[in-house]
Amino acid sequence: MSAAGPPALDNEGARPLGGAARSAVRGERKSASEVARNGESLHDWLMSDRPRSRRQAAFGRAYGTWRTFARNRLAMVGLLIVLGLVLTAAFADVLSPYNPFVGDLRTTRLLPPSAAHWFGTDDQGRDILSRLIYGSRITLFVVVLVAVLAAPIGLAVGTVAGYSGGLVDAALMRITDIFLAFPRLILALAFVAALGPGIGNAVIAIALTSWPPYARIARAETLTLRQADYIAAVRLIGASPWRIVWRHIMPLCVSSVIVRVTLDMAGIIITAAGLGFLGLGAQPPMPEWGAMIANGRLYVLDQWWVAAAPGAAIFVVSLAFNLLGDGLRDALDPKAAK
Amino acid sequence: MRASNVLGRFLVVILLTYLGLLAVTFFIGRVIPIDPVLAIVGDRAPEHVVARVREELGLNKPLWEQFYIYVSKVVHGDFGTSVLTSNPVMQDIRRTFPATFELATLGIIIGAGIGVPLGVWAAVKRGGLVDQIVRVMGLVGYSIPIFWLGLMALVVFYARLGWVSGPGRIDIVYEYTLVPVTGLLLLDSARAGEWQAFGNALSHLILPASLLGYFSLAYISRMTRSFMLNELAQEYIVAARAKGLSEARIIWRHALRNAMVPLVTVIALSYAGLLEGSVLTETVFAWPGLGLYLTNSLQNADMNAVLGATIVVGSIFVGLNLLSDLLYQMLDPRTRAMVQAR
Numbered sequence: 001m002s003a004a005g006p007p008a009l010d011n012e013g014a015r016p017l018g019g020a021a022r023s024a025v026r027g028e029r030k031s032a033s034e035v036a037r038n039g040e041s042l043h044d045w046l047m048s049d050r051p052r053s054r055r056q057a058a059f060g061r062a063y064g065t066w067r068t069f070a071r072n073r074l075a076m077v078g079l080l081i082v083l084g085l086v087l088t089a090a091f092a093d094v095l096s097p098y099n100p101f102v103g104d105l106r107t108t109r110l111l112p113p114s115a116a117h118w119f120g121t122d123d124q125g126r127d128i129l130s131r132l133i134y135g136s137r138i139t140l141f142v143v144v145l146v147a148v149l150a151a152p153i154g155l156a157v158g159t160v161a162g163y164s165g166g167l168v169d170a171a172l173m174r175i176t177d178i179f180l181a182f183p184r185l186i187l188a189l190a191f192v193a194a195l196g197p198g199i200g201n202a203v204i205a206i207a208l209t210s211w212p213p214y215a216r217i218a219r220a221e222t223l224t225l226r227q228a229d230y231i232a233a234v235r236l237i238g239a240s241p242w243r244i245v246w247r248h249i250m251p252l253c254v255s256s257v258i259v260r261v262t263l264d265m266a267g268i269i270i271t272a273a274g275l276g277f278l279g280l281g282a283q284p285p286m287p288e289w290g291a292m293i294a295n296g297r298l299y300v301l302d303q304w305w306v307a308a309a310p311g312a313a314i315f316v317v318s319l320a321f322n323l324l325g326d327g328l329r330d331a332l333d334p335k336a337a338k
Numbered sequence: 339m340r341a342s343n344v345l346g347r348f349l350v351v352i353l354l355t356y357l358g359l360l361a362v363t364f365f366i367g368r369v370i371p372i373d374p375v376l377a378i379v380g381d382r383a384p385e386h387v388v389a390r391v392r393e394e395l396g397l398n399k400p401l402w403e404q405f406y407i408y409v410s411k412v413v414h415g416d417f418g419t420s421v422l423t424s425n426p427v428m429q430d431i432r433r434t435f436p437a438t439f440e441l442a443t444l445g446i447i448i449g450a451g452i453g454v455p456l457g458v459w460a461a462v463k464r465g466g467l468v469d470q471i472v473r474v475m476g477l478v479g480y481s482i483p484i485f486w487l488g489l490m491a492l493v494v495f496y497a498r499l500g501w502v503s504g505p506g507r508i509d510i511v512y513e514y515t516l517v518p519v520t521g522l523l524l525l526d527s528a529r530a531g532e533w534q535a536f537g538n539a540l541s542h543l544i545l546p547a548s549l550l551g552y553f554s555l556a557y558i559s560r561m562t563r564s565f566m567l568n569e570l571a572q573e574y575i576v577a578a579r580a581k582g583l584s585e586a587r588i589i590w591r592h593a594l595r596n597a598m599v600p601l602v603t604v605i606a607l608s609y610a611g612l613l614e615g616s617v618l619t620e621t622v623f624a625w626p627g628l629g630l631y632l633t634n635s636l637q638n639a640d641m642n643a644v645l646g647a648t649i650v651v652g653s654i655f656v657g658l659n660l661l662s663d664l665l666y667q668m669l670d671p672r673t674r675a676m677v678q679a680r
Contacts, residue, residue, distance in 0.1 A: 178358030181656045182648075183614035186632070187362075190648045193636050194366045270483050274618055277485050278633050293486055297622075300489050301497045311486030318481035 068331040075327020081320030089136040096130035100287050103127065110303045119309040122292070123299060128309050131287035135310065138288045139317060142203055142272045147261050149207035154214025155257055159245050161215070162222025173219065179212040185271055192280045199288070202281040206271050210264060214257050221253040255332050263325035266318035273314050289314050352660055357409070359652050363645045364408050368401075417646030422638050427646035430631060435650075436521025437507055438620070438627030441547055442612040448551025449558055449612075450605050454594075456555070457562025461570060462589055472559045479556025484615055488549050488622035495545055503541040505624035512538055546623045550615050554608040561604045565597040572596075599669045606662035610655045 047064065051057035069075055088095060098117075103109070103125025111121040119128040161172035179187070191205035225231060226249075234248055275281035276290025284291060289310040296307025383391075392398050396407060411417075417427035460469040496504045503509065508516075508523055512535040516526050524543070527536035569575065570593055578588045617629035624630070628647055635643035 174354060174358065178355060178362060181355055181359060181659065182362070182652050183610070183655050185614050185617060186648055186651050189617070189632065189636055190363065190366050190644055193639065193641065193644045266481050270481075273483050274485065277483075277618065278621065279637060290483070293483070293489065297489055300493055304490075304493050307486070307489050311483060311490070314486065315478075315482050318483075319477065322477055322481050 065331050069327050072327040072330060074323045075330075078320040078323030078325075078327060081316060082324055085136050085140060085317055085320070088133055089140045092133050092137055096127075096133040098127035098130040100126060100130040100134040101285050110299065110306070112303070113305055120303070120305040122295065122306050128292075128306065131292060132289070132309060132313050135287040135289045135292065135313070136317075138199065138282055138286060139269060139272070139314075142199070142206070143265050143268055143321075145203045146207045146210060146268050146272075147265070149203070150210040151214055151257055151261050153207075154211035155218050155250060155253060157211070158215035158218025158220075159222045159249050159253060162219040163226060163241065163245050163249060169219075172215070176212045176215045179209065180216075182209070184209045184267075185274060188271060188275065189278070189280065192275060197280045197283060199282040199286065202272055202275045205275070206268055210268065213264070214260060217256050217260055218250075218253045221256055222249050225249050225252055259325065259329045259332055262321065262328050265321040265325065269314060269318050269321065348660075348664070352656075355656050355660075356653065359649065359656060360409055360412060361405070363649055363652075364405055367641055367645045368404065368408075412649060417649070418642035420635065420640055420643040420646075422635055422640045422643060427643050430643065431628065431646060431650055433521075434626060434628045434631045436627075437625060438613065438616050438629060440522045440524065441543065441620070441625060441627060442550065442609065442616055444543060444547035445550030445612050445615075446554055446605065446609045448548055449554030449608060452551070453555040453558030454562050454601070457559040458566050458589065458594060458597075460559065460563045461566035464567065469563070472563055475552075476556045476560040479553055483618075484549065484553060485618040485622050487552075488546065488619055491545055491549060492622070502545045503538065505622075507542055507626055508535065508539045509542075546619050546625060550612050550619055553615055554612055557608050557611075558601075558604060562597065562601060565600055566593060569593040569597045599666065602665050602669060603662040606658045606665070610658040613651050613654060 045056065046060045048056065048060060051060055103121060105125045108117070108121045108125040108127075110123055110125075111117055113120045117127050117129065119132065121127055122131070157172050157176065161169040161176075187209045188202075188205040191208055192201055195201040195204065222245075231244060231248060234244055239248075272281055273288075273290030273293070276288045276292075277294045279291070279294060282288030282291050284295070292310040293307050296303075296305075296310070300307045396404060399407075415428045417431075419425070420427050420430055423430055456468065456472055460466075460472040463469060492504065495501045512527075512532070516523065516530065516532065516535055519526050519529065523539040524536060527533070527539055566589075570589075575588060575593060578592050583592075613628075616625075616627060617632055619625065620627045620629035621633050628651065632644065632647040632651075634640075635647065
């Protein structure tokens with residue numbers, strides 16, 4: 001944390017300089033780093049104890065984090081699976097062997113797994129593998145959108161509460177506690193019930209129920225940063241509270257919130273699948289994994305594969321996000337490990 | 339004086355949290371959905387009918403007054419009438435709650451009964467086989483959808499192996515022979531000496547309860563492990579060893595006793611979490627409890643029932659949360675001292 005402090009101050013110090021002067025400084029720095037790179041290997045440049053530029057420090061930190069992360073084999077497995085999910089979603093139309101929406105009701109209904117249909121077919125004769133492949137798009141869509149919606153809310157509430165203190169802090173934290181007081185799935189259910197079923201509303205409902213932990217984390221981080229010397233210095237220069245929160249506190253809270261979001265992604269996937277299972281998330285014929293389990297439930301005692309495959313997909317992807325999140329946490333915050 | 343101060347602050351927190359909880363459900367029920375008047379009279383109703391229904395529903399009053407009326411109704415246990423069952427929602431909840439209570443309680447007994455010893459074992463033999471098992475069980479527990487695991491368990495243990503009974507709480511044969519005293523089938527049948535019914539109810543209960551138990555076990559064993567590791571690193575453990583106490587006594591009497599303090603919180607929280615898990619589990623096992631009531635109401639857009647069940651589950655959740663806070667303060671001599679010093 002302290003390593004990231006000074007550069008922010010440095011940036012503030014550079015502000016009064018004119019544009020030309022600033023670019024001159026930057027140009028000089030760049031050439032210094034070029035020299036450094038020519039003189040030593042890339043590894044040495046990245047691992048340098050005395051980075052000569054802000055950029056080198058940032059790259060160095062990222063590289064160090066990556067090295068810690070890459071040593072964790074399980075986390076790498078998680079990362080590979082998540083990358084695989086992204087690629088599957090991107091190339092779904094190339095990868096899926098059959099049409100995921102239309103099946104042949106006469107000849108391919110409820111077929112067990114075989115060479116032609118690896119995971120069998122469902123009650124409408126659709127190839128389950130193709131549906132799983134297309135379903136990865138929905139899963140990614142939900143996860144990314146919830147993260148993009150919930151993390152900034154939590155970050156904003158937490159940093160503002162932590163920095164302002166007093167009445168604002170008390171009020172914001174009480175609201176956070178109230179949201180935390182509800183069991184998450186049940187609150188999401190109530191929201192969806194009011195908004196109406198559908199994938200978009202499911203995303204909104206999950207996002208509305210996932211921000212409180214992020215707010216708590218951001219507030220805790222802010223409280224430790226608030227007394228830091230560099231914040232006092234920025235305040236002396238005359239920065240407004242909003243600027244301090246936005247430019248100098250929030251960026252430092254981002255990494256711990258990202259770790260928490262990654263750890264939460266498995267929960268988000270499972271909650272979304274739960275909503276789909278109850279018929280409140282994605283609507284048919286969308287190949288959402290939870291809804292596919294709900295559909296397979298009707299045939300589960302005889303044609304178990306219809307429900308088994310999508311559940312296994314949810315399990316694998318959630319496990320991957322959990323492993324990835326654990327690895328990220330250990331790499332970014334060695335204190336929390338063990 | 340000081341103790342009453344702490345208690346007073348505690349009561350204020352409870353009150354505020356419950357008010358907030360009601361504010362959220364009020365907001366969901368009144369502000370978000372499409373006009374409830376239109377939902378009743380339809381969009382072709384003449385102007386004066388719309389106005390009259392609006393007045394009957396109290397929707398022409400200012401929002402704060404509506405909220406006040408809402409709160410006072412809820413405080414008196416009036417959640418309105420369920421559209422689906424045409425009973426008062428409170429009556430439906432009273433009828434369905436025992437089933438959920440029975441399920442969640444057996445679940446937490448399984449979860450804590452196995453999870454705590456497992457976690458202790460994992461901490462003592464750190465890095466050993468049991469430690470690895472606890473780690474894997476935790477990871478799987480966080481990654482697997484409970485409703486899917488339930489379905490697969492039904493396929494294996496009910497359909498293929500026939501070890502347990504299928505969905506539902508009890509076979510229809512016994513359904514009307516039992517006099518509901520507590521609403522808990524195990525207790526009712528045991529009291530009446532109907533051991534066949536007891537066995538039948540148990541064979542229905544055991545699979546969903548084990549499932550919920552597994553999910554709390556995954557969490558409880560992980561937390562027990564980390565609390566125990568914390569305690570075992572303390573100096574008083576070294577002192578106890580130096581005194582020559584047996585290892586078993588050190589672990590179970592000295593370390594676990596101190597680890598129990600935060601563990602009580604964890605167990606209370608996972609008990610509350612089982613209420614949430616029961617929504618999906620009850621759907622899979624056609625278990626006629628609060629969770630199934632909630633999902634049925636959801637699917638029929640029965641908002642009074644949905645919000646009533648949400649408030650009840652939320653209240654229990656909040657209550658258990660606060661109770662665990664209170665227990666923590668009572669059990670831990672350090673926080674007790676701090677409270678007194680303040």
